[in-house]
Amino acid sequence: xxxxxxxxxxxxxxxxxxxxxxxxxxxxxxxxxxxxxxxxxxxxxxxxxxxxxxxxxxxxxxxxxxxxxxxxxxxxxxxxxxxxxxxxxxxxxxxxxxxxxxxxxxxxxxxxxxxxxxxxxxxxxxxxxxxxxxxxxxxxxxxxxxxxxxxxxxxxxxxxxxxxxxxxxxxxxxxxxxxxxxxxxxxxxxxxxxxxxxxxxxxxxxxxxxxxxxxxxxxxxxxxxxxxxxxxxxxxxxxxxxxxxxxxxxxxxxxxxxxxxxxxxxxxxxxxxxxxxxxxxxxxxxxxxxxxxxxxxxxxxxxxxxxxxxxxxxxxxxxxxxxxxxxxxxxxxxxxxxxxxxxxxxxxxxxxxxxxxxxxxxxxxxxxxxxxxxxxxxxxxxxxxxxxxxxxxxxxxxx
Numbered sequence: 001x002x003x004x005x006x007x008x009x010x011x012x013x014x015x016x017x018x019x020x021x022x023x024x025x026x027x028x029x030x031x032x033x034x035x036x037x038x039x040x041x042x043x044x045x046x047x048x049x050x051x052x053x054x055x056x057x058x059x060x061x062x063x064x065x066x067x068x069x070x071x072x073x074x075x076x077x078x079x080x081x082x083x084x085x086x087x088x089x090x091x092x093x094x095x096x097x098x099x100x101x102x103x104x105x106x107x108x109x110x111x112x113x114x115x116x117x118x119x120x121x122x123x124x125x126x127x128x129x130x131x132x133x134x135x136x137x138x139x140x141x142x143x144x145x146x147x148x149x150x151x152x153x154x155x156x157x158x159x160x161x162x163x164x165x166x167x168x169x170x171x172x173x174x175x176x177x178x179x180x181x182x183x184x185x186x187x188x189x190x191x192x193x194x195x196x197x198x199x200x201x202x203x204x205x206x207x208x209x210x211x212x213x214x215x216x217x218x219x220x221x222x223x224x225x226x227x228x229x230x231x232x233x234x235x236x237x238x239x240x241x242x243x244x245x246x247x248x249x250x251x252x253x254x255x256x257x258x259x260x261x262x263x264x265x266x267x268x269x270x271x272x273x274x275x276x277x278x279x280x281x282x283x284x285x286x287x288x289x290x291x292x293x294x295x296x297x298x299x300x301x302x303x304x305x306x307x308x309x310x311x312x313x314x315x316x317x318x319x320x321x322x323x324x325x326x327x328x329x330x331x332x333x334x335x336x337x338x339x340x341x342x343x344x345x346x347x348x349x350x351x352x353x354x355x356x357x358x359x360x361x362x363x364x365x366x367x368x369x370x371x372x373x374x375x376x377x378x379x380x381x382x383x384x385x386x387x388x389x390x391x392x393x394x395x396x397x398x399x
Contacts, residue, residue: 006183006187008190008198009186009187009189009190009191010183010186010187012186012190012193012197012329013185013186013187013189013190013193014186016182016185016186016189017179017182017183017185017186018182019182020178020181020182020185020186021175021178021179021181021182022178023178024174024175024177024178024179024181024182025171025174025175025178027174028170028171028173028174028175029171029174031165031170031174032165032167032170032171035164035165036115037115037162037164037165038113038114038115038162038163038164039113039114039115039116039117039120039159039161039162039163040111040112040113040120040159040163041111041112041114041117041120041121041123041124041125041156041157041158041159042109042110042111042112042124042154042156043109043110043124043125043127043128043152043154043155043156044107044108044109044110044128044152044153044154045107045108045109045110045128045131045132045150045151045152045153046106046107046150046151046152046153047060047064047067047106047107047108047135047148047149047150048060048106048148048149048150048151049147049148049149050145050146050147050148050149051147056147059147059148060106060148061106063139063148064101064106064108065101067099067101067108067131067135068099068100068101068108069099070099070131070134070135070138071097071098071099071108071110071127071131072094072097072098072099073134074090075134076127076130076131076134077090077093077094077097077127077130078090079130080093080123080126080127080130081093083126083130084122084123084126086123093123096112096113096114096120096123097110097111097112097123097127098110098111098112099111099131107153108131108150110124110127110128110131111124112124112127112156113163117158117159117160118158120156120158120159121156121157121158121159124156125152125155125156128152128155128156129152131150132150132151132152133150135148135150136148136149136150194332194333194334195328195329195330195331195332195333196326196328196329196331196332196333196336196355197328197329198217198328198355199215199217199355201333202215202217202326202336202353202355203215204333205333205334205336205337206336206337206340206353207337207340213350213352213353214236214351214352214353215352215353215355216229216230216232216233216236216352216353216354216355216356217229217354217355217356218355218356228267228356229264229354229355229356230264230267230268230271230354230356231271233264233268233323233352233354234268234271234272234275236351236352237268237272237277237298237351238272238275238277240298240320241272241277241278241296241297241298242296243296244295244296245295245296245297245298245299246297246298246299246320247298247299247301247318247319247320248298248299248300248301248319248320248321248322248323248351249300249301249302249303249319249321249322249323250262250264250265250300250301250302250303250322250323250324250325251302251303251304251305251322251323251324251325252305252324252325252326252327252331253305253324253326253331253332253335253336253338253339254305254327254330254331254332254335260325260327260330260356261302261303261325262302263356264323264325264354264356265281265300265302266281268298268300269281269298269300272297272298277297277298278295278296278297278298279297279298279299279300280297280298280299280300281299281300281301282299282300282301303322305335305339305342312342312343312346312348313346313347313348319348320349320351321348321349321350321351322343322348322349322350322351323350323351323352323353323354324336324339324350324352324353324354325353325354325356326353326354326355326356327356327357328355328356328357329357
């Protein structure tokens with residue numbers, strides 16, 4: 001897939017994309033609300049050499065990197081538990097204590113985390129004091145004083161804000177992760193989607209001969225009336241109806257929503273009427289007049305894909321062909337391919353495919369058996385606009 005394909009997938013499945021992102025953001029928010037706050041207090045211990053000579057400084061630099069391992073040892077923590085009267089076990093307290101030696105320094109930073117801010121500061125100061133004593137005792141030879149001296153230079157203070165959870169970090173992280181997962185889900189859903197959305201989808205579902213198929217679809221980003229699919233279809237039929245009566249059957253590949261084909265017929269009829277082209281719309285049950293000699297214009301009928309081959313041959317034997325109305329996002333590729341096979345078997349030519357969204361369902365709809373224009377018992381009646389509609393630029397065939 002190219003970059004443009006990914007963008008199309010995200011636009012097509014934007015609900016999945018944003019839905020997963022919103023879910024991830026809610027999970028991050030839930031973690032922030034559910035997780036109890038944890039505070040961290042830090043004390044700094046400075047390590048100095050008792051010997052002012054160069055060898056004393058070198059000794060400290062060599063040994064100071066190993067001192068953080070003493071901070072969470074039993075030698076340090078056991079006396080702290082007894083001194084403060086803590087109920088924590090040695091292993092529990094050890095998980096709360098950490099120590100580091102910042103690079104190129106002679107300092108040891110001892111950090112203690114706890115759900116109580118005051119308690120974290122008390123433990124950090126107690127560990128720092130006991131840590132200095134323990135290191136001096138460990139470095140002290142059997143017959144002399146300790147070569148190093150440890151001093152608590154910055155006692156721990158009571159922290160005012162928790163170190164976890166961090167809403168400023170978790171919420172943006174949750175949103176970023178959600179957008180990434182949502183984008184992946186949208187791309188996968190788009191790849192698994194078998195519905196028709198674009199002109200390329202129509203041609204892919206059509207199969208052999210798709211390059212000769214006429215597809216009327218609105219260009220991306222264009223909303224001008226002159227570029228509507230129904231206007232393009234009207235321009236296709238207008239020159240055909242100059243010298244004869246053109247009979248067209250409009251139908252959707254799926255019979256679930258016949259209103260899509262009926263809506264296209266109504267819009268094209270209005271376009272042709274505005275151009276002073278005679279138009280007749282027959283209800284599905286009405287039979288076209290047998291004699292079309294000397295007549296011109298366009299005669300529409302809304303058909304059903306469930307009709308039998310015999311019915312198709314009888315209905316379309318004197319018709320110019322069929323116009324397929326495909327609703328983007330609602331018509332399955334298999335339905336379009338199957339209808340193409342039926343029409344090929346019946347020998348019915350396909351004039352074009354109109355890719356247009358189906359109209360929204362309304363509370364009051366015309367029953368399928370009701371006439372779309374005039375009753376069948378009334379002679380042929382042309383649909384005319386009572387007031388001239390704004391006329392589009394005249395097609396080249398009428399110039």
